[in-house]
Amino acid sequence: MANLDKILYKALHNIPITTEEIRYLLKLTKDSARERLFATARVLRRRYFGDKVFLYGFVYFSTYCRNDCTFCYYRKSNQDCIRYRKTTREIVDIANALAESGVHLIDLTMGEDPQYLSRSNEGYEQLVKIVKLVKQKTNLPIMISPGVVPKDVLKKLKQAGANWYACYQETHNRRLYDRLRLNQSYDERWAAKIFAKTIGMLVEEGLLVGVGDCIEDAVQSFGEMRKLGAEQVRTMSFVPQKGTPLYATGAVNDYYEINTIAVMRLVFPDKLIPASLDVEGIQGLKERLDAGANVVTSIIPPEAGLAGVSQSTLDICEGYRTVPGVTPVLEECGLTPATLAEYRDWLANKLGNGAKEGVMCE
């Protein structure tokens, strides 16, 4: 049996694929072979999630940051970026509007804003209060992406209602990490996720591709994601940002990100895998869903004055990054938004709140 046949057969029969086979799949360039990979990924997604897709509202509530990541538009040294801090009232109102629009989760994200990440003038307390108020107002599951925070703060954020902690390593190749996240400890960032798991939070791990990474890095990352027990795993293609050191690297072809999404589905068939609107906007959604993704992330309301991360403005004012904006694409893919109850069931199952085991769709 040809390599591809054998590998896809193993994936469909729950036989773990080897690192050599992962390398082979990540390198696929022929359309016919990639389409067979994607079709297998879709079969596995259906096995665990039926035709249901989860939708995440995205509230990037502060774009101030103390760090200087070489890939990021919001790095502290970038004088020309859109800097804003939404008030607590604005954050709650935006989250509520997103909830009413039909998202399943609110992702509260910020740069590592010194105003919040501080023990003085109630910085951390303010962050905890935002989570509490958003939870009270929306009663939705909450993801927080504040960067690295101390253990006692993470505990308070969880108690306030945060279910997920997202703090992407970008890569598990330490040398590359040091070139990306300048002066940020690899181990501290990793430990924050480990700790979040120990206090009963779900964790998302994310890769950034097109920044000098290689196939070996992806293989290594899959192993680290498994060790971490990440319940959501993502990859995003690097989007060059003016005024940043990596700008000259140039944009990457998205084929590798799409291959990686599909291979993630084969390696982690029951995990949540985002199709982010923050790389190629609504135009990039179908191919990410066709590769096996089952969460649409970076849904941003048009009139809230919010930015995206890697695509700070793309498709936001036009209203394409909304539930009504993405739903036709889901339908084109034979998919449909899950109900909130289905997302809550999935969450309860993972959080071990005694909900029923097994796949979402009977």
Ligand SMILES: C[S@@+](CC[C@H](N)C(=O)[O-])C[C@H]1O[C@@H](n2cnc3c(N)ncnc32)[C@H](O)[C@@H]1O
């Ligand atoms: C969610 S945002 C900010 C949250 C928090 N400040 C942090 O760094 O964890 C950070 C993530 O967005 C993604 N990102 C940032 N800039 C990007 C770019 N230019 N292209 C692609 N992804 C990018 C990276 O994966 C990064 O981990």
Ligand SMILES: C[C@H](CCN)[C@@H](N)C(=O)O
């Ligand atoms: C990278 C962001 C998420 C952070 N937790 C968001 N722009 C996304 O693509 O989902």
Ligand code: SF4
């Ligand atoms: S990725 Fe996060 S920590 Fe790094 S510069 Fe951007 S906002 Fe700051």
